[in-house]
Amino acid sequence: MAQRPIVRILREPDARARIKGQKARFPKGISSADQARRHNSKFERIESSIGRVLAGADLKNSPAEVAPDRALVFEVIGPLSTVTKFIQAARETGFDWLGEDFDLTQHEDEDDEGNIAAADDGEGVDADQSVLYVTMPSINGLQKIVALWKRFTRREPKPSGPDGEWWDLFKYLSDVRPWSAKDRVDPALDRYVERMVRQQPDKPIRLELDLWYRSDPKLRANAQTYVEALLKVIDGKLLDFATIEPIHYQAALVEIPIAQAEMLSSVAGPIAEADGVMRVRPQSFYETTTMDGDVTLSSDEIAGAVARHKPAVAALLDGYPVENHVHLSGRLDVQEVDVAAASVPVARRRHGTSMASLIVHGDLGLPGGAIDRPLKVVPILAAPQNMTVECTPPGVLPIKMVYRAVTALMEGIDGKSAQGEGVVIINHSICDREAPYARKPTYWAKLLDYLSHEYRLLFVVSAGNCYEPFAVDTYADVAAFQNADPIERQVAILRCVENAKGKRVILSPAESMNSLTVGAVHDDQAGACPPGLAEPYDKVSGVPNLSSSVGLGINRAIKPDLVEAGGRQLVRVNLKNGAMSAWAFEHQDVGQLTAIPDPAGLRDDRTGRSTGTSNAAALVTRAAIRMAGVAEDLFEEINQSWVDSQTRAVVLKALVAHGCHWGQTGELLHGLYPGHWQKKREAVSRAIGYGRADYDRIVTAEGNRITLLADDLIGRDESHQYKLPIPRAMIANREIRRITMTLAWSSPIDPITNRYRGVMVELVDAKGKRKFWDGLEGITDANGSKIPTGPVATATRRGTLQHLALQGKKLIRAAGTGEIIVGVQARVDLAAFADEKVPYALAVTLEMAQPVRQDLNADVAARVRLKRIEVPARPRTRVRT
Structure with a gap:
């Protein structure tokens, strides 16, 4: 019987590692006196709005006013830690948290030594970057925020508990304003309306209205009635309505007269000013393309x-x-x-x-x-x-x-x-x-x-x-x-x-x-x-x-x-x-x-x-x-x-992606695209990702390579370690050696935060860092330039699929313990998922460039089987060889 090309491996039991990191440095914020000069007038307008609402005024037709059921925006300049803590504080103050908007990728979570930065207080955004928060306040919530602002500007001590988190937000506050028509109307809407009018000048325009997803089920239940009433005003028609609670989605597909659509293109009209609508955008739509002509196969080609x-x-x-x-x-x-x-x-x-x-x-x-x-x-x-x-x-x-x-x-x-x-x-x-x-x-x-x-x-x-x-x-x-x-x-x-x-x-x-x-x-x-x-x-x-x-x-x-x-x-x-x-x-x-x-x-x-x-x-x-x-x-x-x-699912994901490589395509594009090497690699990954997969490399056995596969569940701050025997044929020669590692996992999401991904999992070495075997220092071309094998390592950690191809031909005279340690380490990106265990799969291929006298498959497989006896399995661990 032929040697199986994939061998199951066992992780080290109870291997855990706390994730270490460094705290990012941020300015201490703007003084309360300076913030008062910049923003007192805005909070005075909020206080005035509250008084008018309590006096019975209807502020629906006054977009500049702040009122219940009108989204309130906080623009903040400062550390991401301020944002994370503020979410809970806002909710406890009486604000319905609706969403946020900022760019996480300005901060790369790796230092020069390959250490992993902390995921909580350590991550942040640059001091000149604006962060957008959106909430839906109640009257009590609005009254409380005005009171807290007055205490802050009077330089009162920071209170304990959730109220104190407002002090941190006030220090970095750039603006506070109601959600406006400019926020509400998708920038692509004008081109869409123009195209629809040109193609169908006598037909109404179909649009989608994304509604604010409210935490109160009664408010969600009333949303369709709200849309129907809005459409009645403009002689529109409701075509479809949907609520999908797990992703905080509530939307309507509507049909409105061309005149109303053209008003929207100008960021005006009843829909543009509708407080219950978060976003107005083109209808989600897919249509196929077709080609004329066909050919008929002979009957002997039909299975x-x-x-x-x-x-x-x-x-x-x-x-x-x-x-x-x-x-x-x-x-x-x-x-x-x-x-x-x-x-x-x-x-x-x-x-x-x-x-x-x-x-x-x-x-x-x-x-x-x-x-x-x-x-x-x-x-x-x-x-x-x-x-x-x-x-x-x-x-x-x-x-x-x-x-x-x-x-x-x-x-x-x-x-x-x-x-x-x-x-x-x-x-x-x-x-x-x-x-x-x-x-x-x-x-x-x-x-x-x-x-x-x-x-x-x-x-x-x-x-x-x-x-x-x-x-x-x-x-x-x-x-x-x-x-x-x-x-x-x-x-x-x-x-x-x-x-x-x-x-x-x-x-x-x-x-x-x-x-x-x-x-x-x-x-x-x-x-x-x-x-x-x-x-x-x-x-x-x-x-x-x-x-x-x-x-x-x-x-x-x-x-x-x-x-x-x-x-x-x-x-x-x-x-x-x-x-x-x-x-x-x-x-x-x-x-x-x-x-x-x-x-x-x-x-x-x-x-x-x-x-x-x-x-x-x-x-x-x-x-x-x-x-x-x-x-x-x-x-x-x-x-x-x-x-x-x-x-x-993650086992399949890892196996499908494991055969990917850039090969000559990566070299061609890398040489063609402008910029330094990191920009070049990003450009290549935009076009081909991790490359095209060679599936036969995974399912067929060859003497010069072996693939090892593991799968498990992993939780916060856990590190699962796997010991991979170094093939004897890789020692004391200068043949090209390659180790390909693919880690796939599935993460829960938070649909209203820009962090989005709940749990991060990544590949690390025995010390919990991102450095692997020194025999894989890379291969250079005739000009002495290193041949690109894949995306920049930092980029591979941003999703839920990490694929690394490491190669080299440095002479290795001794192999130390005779093993390569590969760690799978998890950290929680969002506190809501602190107790979540996520599934992952790890595929590792050890390979020599040329066939060798000793069969790598047989050599490593035999030693993996011996390891099963030496290391007791945890209850969730499976071993397949």
């Missing part, structure tokens, strides 16, 4: 139905598929929740059919065998009669549909039992074209993060596609571009795309922290570029295709996490007013080959080509299903069920 001896582990949230297509018949299990078959004509079921085909078979142009499990499908795209493409139903909030779809799978809905027993992977190749990520997580991303942690799910999410033109500054005219040397043109396009990255960012919910976000690589099995057209890139460089959106994610976390083949896209250019622009487009002769519906509805064997990040996400979902089989086998060896494990 038969799946043998259902293995249960489904994956679900697809997408369009309604053609269930009886020859490539899909007997392989799909469709569960209707909000979209019924009767509402989606078979001839228009393109996207869901294509995604299902890619998950089941991969690119049909590259035979790789079908998955041996059924695929569950919950349709969430419709095909309205007045549109030519599939889209999220125009009259429904998409986030509500996703929530109901996942709930139907996990718990059951509308009186039905759970339909997704055993499902761990959910493919989510749907995004909001109106919501490019802009620093703050969207509600859609918050929903996926909540659901993934709550139900132990792995969402595979597409990064989104951008077909907007970008500037090309290299060529004088179209002919020069078309006739340019392909390599020179490729370099020019890559540079221009990088310059335009600010307008090509990932689309909601791609910033989701717990999900795997996938970008698309310019690669497929189609033939050559059609004559007369231009292909932007070659197939061997592995660069993202021309429409693949770029990161970063929440608090500058690595996004996309990885990239996969997404089909080749061609490029068009245009010269207008002396400026040349270019954009991606799809052509029927290139792209990935998938099952598609027959436009005439007569045949069941049509295939066609498509491209994009949806395709790439489908292929990663297919790989995750493959890794599920590996995980099942490892757990079954000791009679445990992987699908019932609390670590099931």
Whole structure:
């Protein structure tokens, strides 16, 4: 029997380490006398407003006034510790805490010695950075804050308890004001309204109203009535309404007259001044793109139905598929929740059919065998009669549909039992074209993060596609571009795309922290570029295709996490007013080959080509299903069920990402992008994340490498240690050695704070620092420059996936204890999750560049097995070899 390529390892029992850190230094704040001169007039207006309310005045039409049910904003300059403590103080004073806005990434939590900075009082923001707080005060709360301000400006001693926290906030107060129309109206709304009026000049405009999520259930229950009354004033219409409590989401989809929408564009009108509305923004919407043309495969290339001896582990949230297509018949299990078959004509079921085909078979142009499990499908795209493409139903909030779809799978809905027993992977190749990520997580991303942690799910999410033109500054005219040397043109396009990255960012919910976000690589099995057209890139460089959106994610976390083949896209250019622009487009002769519906509805064997990040996400979902089989086998060896494990999703996440590497693509982009090495690496990670995965490296055994896998639950200030035997073949030679470590975990979230992530987990060495084996100092190229292997280490700790590739060839004559210590260390980012234990999985591969006489797999596996006898297992620890 062949040696198993993955070996389970055991952590050291009861290994714990308190996390040490240094406190950041901040100014002591502004004196009470100076603050009085700056802000007394603002508090006098608040006091005047209180008096007018108590006297019976209605301040609803006075936006500058402060009144109950009107959000109050505190702008603060100072340490983040002040903010953290103030939240609780505000609540105890009678303020309904609604949200905050600041940038955590100005402070990097690592000193020059690789120590880990404290997560509580030690973290903060620069002294010149504004922090925004939003609360909803009661009359008593407003009266109390005025009284506290007067005591502060009289230089009274700081009181004990929650009232004292106001003293710290007052020291750093920059402004206090009501939430205004300028805060309420999304800056992108004017362009959206202009586009909608141009496309449909006779139709009302659809918008979404995000409401303040109130802690009082009675206030939440009255929110829909409030929206209906508001719409009645402007002759609007309520289309949909949703409340999702775990992510503090309450929103309405509305339809309003064009005149009212144009007033909103000017930050005016009844909705702009509606105190109960937090944000007015474009309707969340997704629609597919299509290509004409198709090709039919011969019958001997069509695979038969799946043998259902293995249960489904994956679900697809997408369009309604053609269930009886020859490539899909007997392989799909469709569960209707909000979209019924009767509402989606078979001839228009393109996207869901294509995604299902890619998950089941991969690119049909590259035979790789079908998955041996059924695929569950919950349709969430419709095909309205007045549109030519599939889209999220125009009259429904998409986030509500996703929530109901996942709930139907996990718990059951509308009186039905759970339909997704055993499902761990959910493919989510749907995004909001109106919501490019802009620093703050969207509600859609918050929903996926909540659901993934709550139900132990792995969402595979597409990064989104951008077909907007970008500037090309290299060529004088179209002919020069078309006739340019392909390599020179490729370099020019890559540079221009990088310059335009600010307008090509990932689309909601791609910033989701717990999900795997996938970008698309310019690669497929189609033939050559059609004559007369231009292909932007070659197939061997592995660069993202021309429409693949770029990161970063929440608090500058690595996004996309990885990239996969997404089909080749061609490029068009245009010269207008002396400026040349270019954009991606799809052509029927290139792209990935998938099952598609027959436009005439007569045949069941049509295939066609498509491209994009949806395709790439489908292929990663297919790989995750493959890794599920590996995980099942490892757990079954000791009679445990992987699908019932609390670590099931993070085990898959680690295995899928573990084969990622930058390789020649990283070197190419790193050499092309401008700036110092850190900026270069950030630019590369924006484009390709941790790189493209080689899944065969994980599931196939080779004598020159071995992969070790561990999983467990970890809590606050715990450090789990793993002892990895150093392969004897790595000692006393100068061959390139490589250690790849992948740590995946799932974190709870706080949906109203910018810290957002509840628990941080990271890789450390035996001393709790971020330094590993000195034999892995890196490899240099012919010019003496270090070859980049991945993102900057600091950036890898910002999300919930850390992937490090360490390599070197320094001569190691002695190996000390003969072991490498790898630690997994946790800390709490938010006090609310102090008692939370989160699941994690760790994959480590030890590798030599060339095959060696001694089999690394056999050498290390045997010594790991011996370690099982020497170290007693903790109750939660599993060992699989």
